[in-house]
Amino acid sequence: MRTPFSARTAVLVRCVLACTAASAVPSMVPSLVGAQTTGTGRPPTKPPARPPAATATSAAIAPDSLFPYQPGIDVAHYDFGITLPGHGREFQGSATLTVNRRRSVDTLRLDLKAAMIVDSVQVGTRARAFRRDQERVYIPLQTADGTRLTVRVRWHGAPEDGLIITERDSTAEAERGWRAFGDNWPNRARHWLPTVDHPSDKATVRWTVVAPSELSVVANGAQTSHASLSSRQGFSAWQFTMRQPIPTYLMVVGAARMTETPLGRTACGSGIDGACVPQSVWTFPQETNYVPGPFSEAGRVIEMFAKTATGFPYEHLAHLQSSTRFGGMENATAIFYSDNAFRRHNVGIGLIAHETAHQWFGNAVSPRRWEDVWLSEGFATYWAALYLRASRGDTAYLGELRRMRSSVLRASVVSSRPVVDTVGAVAPMTLLNANSYQKGGFVLRMLHDMLGDSVFFAGVREYQRRFRHGTATTGELQRIMERHAARSLDAFFLQWLHRPGFAELTVTWRYDAATRMLESTVTQSARFAPYAVPLVLALRDANGATQRITLTVQPTATQTLRTPIGLIGTPVAVDADPDVGVLGDIRVERQTP
Ligand SMILES: [Zn+2]
Structure with missing residues (x-):
């Protein structure tokens, strides 16, 4: 049985709480002062004095305040x-x-x-x-x-x-x-x-x-x-x-x-030292008839991830109907799913893929600091999208990328906070937001696009091997990817992960029939610092012939580029970013003569 991928479940993953409810998050500010007891273990009935709760927008939070x-x-x-x-x-x-x-x-x-x-x-x-x-x-x-x-x-x-x-x-x-x-x-x-x-x-x-x-x-x-x-x-x-x-x-x-439904020895060759990965699903007896259902794909999920990110890190994997407050929680070797997802028979393959990807990203290689939590959520989001591409095809994959991008463009936290956010040091719950999930995932999509399959996956595999069963930071990921790319990725990591925002571009184009050149003026909004992006334009002429060109957009407020065009007729339509490769809001206008 195959269930359609649900975009909704992707959002629900570890996000059923109000993701930006900073005020509802208990203060994690260390409280080492106040009344204490000795020996009895019974705490004082009156809470000790504590400093005021930090808020998500506090500018006073020092990076690494809880690390080490x-x-x-x-x-x-x-x-x-x-x-x-x-x-x-x-x-x-x-x-x-x-x-x-x-x-x-x-x-x-x-x-x-x-x-x-x-x-x-x-x-x-x-x-x-x-x-x-x-x-x-x-x-x-x-x-x-x-x-x-x-x-x-x-x-x-x-x-x-x-x-x-x-x-x-x-x-x-x-x-x-x-x-x-x-x-x-x-x-x-x-x-x-x-x-x-x-x-x-x-x-x-x-x-x-x-x-x-x-x-x-x-x-x-x-x-x-x-x-x-x-x-x-x-x-x-x-x-x-x-x-x-x-x-x-x-x-x-x-x-x-609970009742256990074994899925068998799945993903043979993908486990530790090439072993199989036995999987099973545990449900309350009332939901037993629901499985294997979407879990019949669980073996293929592991196989695909093992190819791209090294072998499965553990001996087995169980999936459980549970009481987690989240849509799914990736506990090592025992993924807990929300009770309701089982009762309503709507565990999506996107949710299963996301939580399974966490066994590599987050579990085997864990963020060392909360501010690096996108290394867990962004990777899980992107790897679930990659599974969608492998299992459902490009149209479904591009649809998922559009949904991710649209979530990013709508989220106020993206405009105000960077992905690597020091707020996480004191209030990690606030990092369950579009920065850690959709923006982090989309950043990996852009890095993948920029480096190509072989370099990108080789870098990710080394990252997995190097830090397996340990912890990593964003900087450590960057250095590994740089070594594989044989170039600095400073500008890429800075603009996408250490600054708030996304690209806001207006492309105004004009065609010069005499020289057969397309003149494109790219203007970046002043809301965020300007971005360097490769921007694909898809052109179509009156005869229906098409051509794609790539503009190398520089991080400047405005820039005009002239590109030779091979079309015989005059372009009548220009579309930007047909492959959903830029995390941005891109408008295209034809220059009026
Ligand atoms: Zn997750």
Whole structure:
């Protein structure tokens, strides 16, 4: 079964919240002051004093204000134990962290919201007193702890976010039952997991989940064990191991009454060391008859992406109906889709392709700073468009590019903020906007067009190989692409990624029949700094003959170019940018004599 590509789902991807609702975003300004408690783990009831919330338009935000997020600390591994009771909203957790620490660092700060009550902390084998506030657990470190230490935290509580728990709260929901799904993007892991909650600190993770035996449990990585508990009637324990380091925003568990529909060993040759990539779809029993549905293409998606961006980075991939607040969330090896998309049977192939592309872009290679989040969303948007071209043809692809461009031209954030936006350092949720998605994707389309297939994909493959299971910045991508292009891309990256806006061009043309030259005057609006773009004009004469010419538009306010024309008749129509290759608003006018 093949479903038509839905442009709407492409917009819905990780964007069901109001993308520009900066005022609704909780302040991420560090709040290290205020009342604290010691040892009990119970935070003060009165929130500590905090600085005023930053807004998306604040000019005072310093770049990298949260990066390095915790200098001198690197969590290498999380070993989480989560006990889900199958009723109510409380759960119990334990986490054993393997931490590399610079010796001079005297405190480990773990992000964990106040709703989580910390029961105990151990460093090595001994209990350690700790401090607590609304946002974090502060664990003092001693010289004798060494530079690689084991920290154990036990906690419990009813999370306000991050782990989305749905109770049997209505007749309609009763048969679906109690369920819980992690939903961490961008920094909501702290609502239920003690972590260094920033994408710069990736780590491997092992999950041990205890839950009622009637539930199915899925988490990141391969399931390494599953057994009923002799010590607790009606409960089972599942263990999952994620061998590749991932950011905390991708560390999730899903537990619900679910049915697994295997898609088989798909994309053989595209996995690690040329292996196949087993995939499956997990749905609530009521939606089982919907699958495989659009997921029947899931193997072809991976095959196409593996050809263009190196092999699939993980051993397998699961797709789950879930409680994520987003249209889709690309959790490593376990993509969570919105419940409604399954209930309404409208999971689009564009959504599947977008979330699958994230397994490479965002998951295997993660943005080191939030301001580079377009490296995740822009790539996923463009790779989904490339899948559309490969599977649906050029007309569908050009239609998608037009929709992307139109989203960019309509979005006020594009006119006011650059794609690489330092606002993200304090309010990453505000970066779910047309800059990160459609503009970032379209910038890759233009880079691809400029460099050609072989150079562009060779550069992307090196970027994937170099930073696989690590993190990257926009500058690092630029340097790799420059090496493959054998030229500087400074001007390209500057105008498209580090400045707000898009090209606003008016082309006025006149044909000189005596010399058979087309005279084109290109005027750029003063709203944005002028752009350098190659602009294709498609000419047609009265006989219906056509010719294309390319104007090399310089970054100047106005420029006149004369181009020899091979048409026999006088051009009667000139169209700009027929292949949707320029991110701009382009008007064409015939000069009146
Ligand atoms: Zn995305």
